Amino acid sequence: MTEPLRVLILDDDFRVGQLHRGIVDDHPACAAMDPVRSIAEARDSIRNARPDLLLADVFLPDGDGIALVRDAGIDAILISAADDAPTVRRALRSRAVGYLVKPFERRALTGLLDRYARYRNLVAGDRALRQEDVDRALAILHGAGEPVSLSRSATEQLVLAALGDGEASAAEVGERVGISRATAQRHLAALAARTVVEVRLRYGATGRPEHRYAVRT
Structure with a gap:
């Protein structure tokens, strides 16, 4: 199973930090580190623990979140009440992979984490990437026209499209969609429970049978 992405949350409001932590921990591909409340604390955590992703506010008591990113x-994903165009442009120039304006619905952050996890899954490891791999990773990261609040049903549609007219394992579906095997398995199980897909068993020479999924006709 793929290790969860370690996410560091930076917000000077303790309650907001804990709220974001709950959203991150509820995501199957992510694990929240202890939130921090200052630029100084964030720098220490980044230097010592090397998180995979930073969620940072812009305006902090001891500095500028955009400069930190x-x-x-x-x-990093920047999260701020600042909705003025100059701040957003400056955030994007900092190489942030996303920007959320407070307040936002829970699913907006969940959707960004979905896309980021799929992007990371596609570019993981040391293998050589084809141009189509790079194009697909960038399209996923930047939404390819999808709203940031990608819903569970939208992800399930991607899973169904990956199955097509054939059958596949959870690992194969995850690779096609750009999500982890565990996430693909979770969506396939939900679809199977609603009888949208059926589960077939493939028996090999040794070991447990492999679960294969196909769209029910």
Whole structure:
């Protein structure tokens, strides 16, 4: 099973930090680190623990979240009440992979985490990437026209499309969609429970049978 992405949350409001932590921990591909409340604490955590993703507010008591993202050398999503165009442009120039304006619905952050996890899954490891791999990863990361609040039903539609007219394992579906095997398995199980897909068993020479999924006709 793929290790969860470690997410560091930076917000000077303790309640907001805990709220974001709950959303991150509810995501099957992510695990929240202890939230921090200042630029100084964030720099220490980044230096010592090297999180995979930073969720950072913009305006903090001891500095600028955008400057931190620019210098941190890790992927980041900026979350702020600032909705003015200059701040958003400055955030995007910092190489942030996303920007959320407060307040937002829970599913907006969940959708961004979905896309980021799929992107990371596609570019994981040390293998050589084809141009189509790069194009697909960038399309997923930037939404390819989808709203940031990608819903569970939208993800299930991607899973169904990956199955097509044939059958596949959860690992194969995950690779086609750009999500982890565990996430694909969760969606396939939900679809099977609603009899949208059927589960077939493939028996090999040794070991347990492999679960194969196909769209019920």
